[in-house]
Amino acid sequence: MREVLVERSLPRFAAARAAAALAGAAGGVAVAPLRLAEREQRPLPGPDWHHVTPLLSGICGSDLSTVDGASSRYFEPIVSFPFVLGHEIVGMVDDGPLAGSRVVVEPVLGCLARGIVPPCPACAAGRKGACERIGFGHLAPGLQTGYCADTGGGWSDGLVAHASQLHRVPDELADDAAVMVEPTACAVHAALLGAVQPGERAVVLGSGTLGLTTLAALRHHAHPGALLVVAKHPVQREMAAALGADQVVRPDELERAVRRLTTSLALARGRSTSRLTGGADVVFDCVGSSSSLASSLAVVRPGGRVVLVGMPGTLHVDLAPLWQREIALLGAYAYGAEQTPDGVRSTFDLAFELVAAAGLERLVSARYPLERYQEAVRHAGNAGRRGAVKVVFEIGRATSPAWRGRGPAPASPAPANPAPASPVPANPAPTSPVPANPVAANPTPESLETNA
Amino acid sequence: MSPRPGFVLEVDRSTPPTLFWHGEGWRLERLPVGSRVVYPPEPFPALAEPDAAIRHALEHPVGDSSPLSSLLRPGAKVTIAFDDVSLPLPPMRGPDVRQRVVEAVLDTAAAAGVDDVVLVAALALHRRMTDDELRHALGSRVFDAFAPHGLLLQHDAEDPDGVVHLGCTDQGEDVEINRRAAESDLLVYVNINLVAMDGGHKSVATGLASYKSIRHHHNVRTMQQSRSFMDRHHSELHSSNWRMGRLIAKAGVKIFQIETTLNLDTFPSQFSFLQKREWEWSLRDRATFHATSTALEHTPAAMKRQIFQSIRSPHALTSVHAGEVEAVHDLTLADVHRQQLVHVEGQADVLTMGLPYICPYNVNSIMNPILVACLGLGYFFNLYRGKPLVREGGVCIMSHPTPWAFNPVHHPSYIDFFEQVLAETVDPLEIEAKYEESFATDPWYVHLYRTSNAYHGVHPFYMWYWCAHALQHLGQVIVVGGDRAAVRRLGFKPASSLADALEMAEDVVGRDPSITHLHNPPLFLADVT
Amino acid sequence: MSPDSRAPVTRGGPSPLARLPRSLARALAPPTWPGTVERPLPRRNVGTEYDTSWSRTPAARFARALVTDNLTRPFVRLVADPTVIGAEHLDPLRGPVIFAANHSSHLDTAIVLSALPPRYRHRCVVAAAADYFFDRRWKADLWSLTLGTIPMERARVNRRSVDLAAELLESGWSVVIFPEGGRTPDGWGQEFRGWTAYLAKRCGVPVVPVHLHGVRPIFPKGGNRLHPGDVEVRFGAPLRPLDAGAPAGPRAGRHREEDARRFGARVEQSVAALADEAETDWWSARRRAARGETPDLRGPDAAPWRRAWSLPESRRSTGNGRRRTPSAPW
Structure with missing residues (x-):
């Protein structure tokens, strides 16, 4: 098996950070502790775990942060080295009852996957992103598949996933669309968290994958009075307009555009005009940098909301406006269950619907084989400038060509995992998580049915 | 010659x-x-004695108007409106024509003992002028006598109390102009007629009007029907202004219009090649042209x-007429055309x-x-x-x-x-x-x-x-x-x-x-x- | 997991070394005052309370003489180039006098000092507005040293200030006073305040009317740049309260003397006559003065614009003045 492995090496992360500071996003890929490794197939950590062969696996902004050594050290206790990057995965299940099914992996590793009984209140309610037992259980610490030493990740030709993480892909949904489900789920979660009321003016800052999917989610799940999107590059602008932005502006036009949109006044500092006194009702920061957060705070109205969708690190931001204008700053991480007019629904289900409805497969703009991972990461790091949105690895396609209309796929070469190699014995209660928990009792069929 | x-x-x-x-x-x-x-x-050559010409015009008005001195009496409320920073182009070398005319008007007013005099920059929807620009246009004597006492105003089309609605023309156009000007016993308008478009009823009906009034002629339909707006007799823009101007007169606003024309001496003598025919460029002209062109190539945009x-233009006064708006403007227009x-x-x-x-x-x-x-x-x-x-x-x-x-x-x-x-x-x-x-x-x-x-x-x-x-x-x-x-x-x-x-x-x-x-x-x- | 997780859990903040700067600062800070002990109010040494006696010590006088002759006078010559007229009126004078001048600019003090003959220049004080020149300790020090100012309240007769001035007059010092109490806001004169006449009468000293012409265009009130020009300083004949030739004893015919208000008006008229002379010529000004037709220093009683319009100096500034283009923000 081949996988893009990230090891723990502070000097090399530091070097990557320095390289990225010089060469821009993804500049650290050559010096980061990152390599394409060969290894045996991973053991299954416990029952209800399955081997999955990725078909397509996306490169996410958080992956790029890791590569550039820019991730916050906050994550240190909740990742375990060495890990394999990649959490936007559409793949083929190799074994178990779902063998041969095409699935999207929901990467968050909550209580269910960790074999924790009873699950924490958040997981019990389906809000896996808010799990309070993150880092415990029989798995090595890791907030998601892709950051956990025991599960592997999407940038490989094989990983393991818990049955509760698998969502079967409807046959009519192409791989390109399916690989967009995970990021779209983040966007749906963020859009619903922002609770944009009908008629409210929303701003989406950033037009990468998250920005565009957030825009699509807002168009689909809310009725904003105006939806203003900030896009830097021509492709992003076209995409944003196609996905239903009312107005697409360049970053340096943002403040003026919001001022016009909301007919706000502004305070003149010196002789130039700046600092709006009003602003947008909700701002979705889909970048997560100091400057994007500062812009968000600059264009949101007093009492408005800023939803942090892009992953931030240690930011240097003046919070005086947040304090003085009583702005609510909300983090929007991952997904789980959402309160919708039709009742509580899984975020992934909503994401599946949105991907199909908004045709988000068009965001997939470049594919790379695993061997050319450095090139792929560089492309992803400069996606906007190079006319791309989502860059993906194309991995399992050749080995499992026929998924459509087929029954179980040919069994993977190593379905029977040698038990002694498994880390399972280390876990105190590996065997019977099932009866203890009504949600866990029947997790797989439920999630599969709703997706069908 | x-x-x-x-x-x-x-x-x-x-x-x-x-x-x-x-x-x-x-x-x-x-x-x-x-x-x-x-x-x-x-x-054209400049008037030899511009100040004397101005005083003569004030005392010998054309059309249905009495001399300025007989229109001024103690206790009268007088407003002097003047064209703003958009005229002339480039700004003229001091003393500006407006300064000469306004000083002559004020001397007359002071002699007549008029206390209530206010100056208003007729800027319509243009930007307000800075103090330096006002000082340049009116001269220090006028500026220092009026500005410190708040008597040098700039028309504010958005001041709800500062404009007054005088009625609608037969075509339904709102006429709303500066209240102070409308309620004065005499409104003196000091104009610079740089091109044929300027002056006439447009001075007051546009220069001192509000958005509500201006939008009736500043719109696409009017502009497409003004062929061209430099030709007042084929310009819908001017027809509309003339309708408004007549309504203003009918509403009892007494206007004493002073129009001036300038010659085409636009650029200072060191740039004389700019207003010469190329085959007549002297050695000095050719040298200046090449030197300035080369220097400008290497100058940052902001400094350029x-x-x-x-640049202050050497424009000089070629004629001045005062009196009733239409009579004055006909003479002015003829002078502009002549030049x-x-x-x-x-x-x-x-x-x-x-x-x-x-x-x-x-x-x-x-x-x-x-x-x-x-x-x-x-x-x-x-x-x-x-x-x-x-x-x-x-x-x-x-x-x-x-x-x-x-x-x-x-x-x-x-x-x-x-x-x-x-x-x-x-x-x-x-x-x-x-x-x-x-x-x-x-x-x-x-x-x-x-x-x-x-x-x-x-x-x-x-x-x-x-x-x-x-x-x-x-x-x-x-x-x-x-x-x-x-x-x-x-x-x-x-x-x-x-x-x-x-x-x-x-x-x-x-x-x-x-x-x-x-x-x-x-x-x-x-x-x- | 984090490297610190095995560090011992203890009480107390940062290490002693890290605390050093703060403990040092705390040790050297002034002690705090106990709340139960009453605090004396700090002594105010500004405004009319300011004690200027140090500035008349020989050392301070010597320093001031150096400043006046080597800095003030050359500076005045540079920006104002004063022409002194009527200095002969000062020749017969011996002993202390009061110089009463019109006031239009901060430069006035320096110009008057420069124009005085040395025997007065180095033995005179200038009555200056307590609220402006003495409101901060450093200003009070600076001006008393360089110009020899004493604090004077503009609005009312402050006992302390007047006593000080009287005391100085009696001990041989002369006093420069601007009776208008402040610089002219519009170019026309303001009413002369009463203390000039009061002081003259109380101390029995003559008042020399002084008129400064052309200072306002150089540096008017509210101006921020010097526009060098030419100035004329005119001294008039000394004035004494009528019938007060002899030193005014405590009971010496108070009822027969010209009262302070009348005398003040006469001082103002003399300055106005000097102003008229500056605008026209000596002879016609004298004739107008004789006919009682000297133009009022305070200008016509008309609308502000006409007052400004009829200001003599405005007629000379018909040029369009500063021809700076506004600085643009590109």
Whole structure:
């Protein structure tokens, strides 16, 4: 098996950070502790775990942060080295009852996957992103598949996933669309968290994958009075307009555009005009940098909301406006269950619907084989400038060509995992998580049915 | 030697390259053989004793008006309105004509013992003038006597208590003007008639009016029916203003109009080559041209602007008339025509023009792309009487660097207009219907117009409407040497050289087009038959 | 997991070394005052309370003489180039006098000092507005040293200030006073305040009327730049309260003397006559004065614009003045 492995090496992360500071996003890929490794197939950590062969696996902004050594050290206790990057995965299940099914992996590793009984209140309610037992259980610490030493990740030709993480892909949904489900789920979660009321003016800052999917989610799940999107590059602008932005502006036009949109006044500092006194009702920061957060705070109205969708690190931001204008700053991480007019629904289900409805497969703009991972990461790091949105690895396609209309796929070469190699014995209660928990009792069929 | 009139040159093989203005600089371009170049007349001599002429005019008014001294009495309420910073261009070397006239009026008022005198800058929806600009226009004596006491005002079209509605014309046009002016016993208007468009009833009916009133003539329909707005008898813009002016007179506002005309002596003597014919350039002219051109190439844009904006023109007074508005304006118009009219035979397929660094709306400021369009297609294109210099469906080629640059203090609404409105459409009618009202009522623009030095929120729209007649008439507009992104945003075609532009024009008007070049400024009015 | 997780859990903040700067600062800080002990109010040594006696010590006088002759006078010559007229009126004078001048600019003090003959220049004080020149300790020090100012309250007769001035007059010092109490806001004169006449009467010293012409265009009130020009300083004949030739004893015919108000008006008229002379010529000014037609220093009683319009100096500034283009923000 081949996988893009990230090891723990502070000097090399530091070097990557320095390289990225010089060469821009993804500049650290050559010096980061990152390599394409060969290894045996991973053991299954416990029952209800399955081997999955990725078909397509996306490169996410958080992956790029890791590569550039820019991730916050906050994550240190909740990742375990060495890990394999990649959490936007559409793949083929190799074994178990779902063998041969095409699935999207929901990467968050909550209580269910960790074999924790009873699950924490958040997981019990389906809000896996808010799990309070993150880092415990029989798995090595890791907030998601892709950051956990025991599960592997999407940038490989094989990983393991818990049955509760698998969502079967409807046959009519192409791989390109399916690989967009995970990021779209983040966007749906963020859009619903922002609770944009009908008629409210929303701003989406950033037009990468998250920005565009957030825009699509807002168009689909809310009725904003105006939806203003900030896009830097021509492709992003076209995409944003196609996905239903009312107005697409360049970053340096943002403040003026919001001022016009909301007919706000502004305070003149010196002789130039700046600092709006009003602003947008909700701002979705889909970048997560100091400057994007500062812009968000600059264009949101007093009492408005800023939803942090892009992953931030240690930011240097003046919070005086947040304090003085009583702005609510909300983090929007991952997904789980959402309160919708039709009742509580899984975020992934909503994401599946949105991907199909908004045709988000068009965001997939470049594919790379695993061997050319450095090139792929560089492309992803400069996606906007190079006319791309989502860059993906194309991995399992050749080995499992026929998924459509087929029954179980040919069994993977190593379905029977040698038990002694498994880390399972280390876990105190590996065997019977099932009866203890009504949600866990029947997790797989439920999630599969709703997706069908 | 009496000044020579303007004339039309036919380019032959011996013709030296022609001077094109190009923003803060110049280009020398070789026009194809057979092209025609229209040259402005030479400047008329100045009045020998301008102050005496002004006093004579005040005491010998024309039309149905008594001498100024007999109109002034102690206890009277007098308002003196004057043209704002947009005139003359470039700003004239001191003393400004307005200073001379206002001082003469004030001397008369002081002699008559009039206590209640207020000065108002008739800036309509233009930006407020700075203290230095007011001091330049009126002189220190006037400024120091009035400004410290709050008696030197600038018209505020957005002050609900500062304007008064006088009624509607028979065409339903609202007439709403400055309250102080309307309620005075005598309104003295001090005008500078730089081009044929200025003056007459437009002075008060536009200069002291509110948005509610101005929108009746500053709109796409009116501008498309003004052919051209430099020809008052074929200008819907002026017809509307005349209707309003007559209503103002009927409402009992007593106006004593003082109109002045200037000669075409536009640039200081060190730049004399700018108003000479190229084959008459002396050695000194040629040397200055090459030295300044080379120096300007290596000067940063901001410094170039500063240098050019500090040019003070030697314009001199050629006539002054005072009295009743229409009688005065007829005389003034005749004087303007005498100086500026150039006869041109027939229309061309292609009209070329070099656009200078200044237009009425960027004095001491940046000429942004919208103003470039307005100067070329609004002003220069319309400098005709009869029919346009270019045939319908023809091409206009303008030369200007057209930088994507705006002065945020003077032109805040222009930035939004350019970034938001023109990004979506360049069709004047669509723009008018969809955006005008929201810009005109935007509280931020209103605030800046009233308290800062910003043009009104609706002003960029007027700039675009000013182009409406040309946009409707022309087949294509090409900008030579402009910022590509900015030119394209305007809906024009960018070209890197005049030769390329002419090639591009051939796609529209066919091979071997006839070409007319407007050798402008100094400004002139083409009488096209 | 984190490297610190095995560090001992202890009480107390940062290490002693890290605390050093703060403990040092705390040790050297002034002690705090106990709340139960009453605090004396700090002594105010500004405004009319300011004690200027140090500035008349020989050392301070010597320093001031150096400043006046080597800095003040050359500076005045540079920006104002004063022409002194009527200095002969000062020749017969011996002993202390009061110089009463019109006031339009901060430069006035320096110009008057420069124009005085040395025997007065180095033995005189200038009555200056306590609220302006003495509102901060450093200003009070600076001006008393360089110009020899004493604090005077503009609005009312402050006992302390007047006593000080009287004391100085009696001990041989002369006093420069601007009786208008402040610089002219519009170019026209303001009413003369009473203390000039009061002082003259109380101390029995003559008042020399002084008129400064052309200072306002150089540096008017509210101006921020010097516009060098030419100035004329005119001294008039000394004035004494009528019938007060002999030193005014405590009971010496108080009822027969010209009262302070009348005397003040006479001082003002003399300054106005000097102003008239500056605008026209000596002879016609004298004739107008004789006819009682000297133009009022305070200008016509008309609307502000006409007052400004009829200001003599405005007629000379018909040029359009500063021809600076506004600085642009590009």
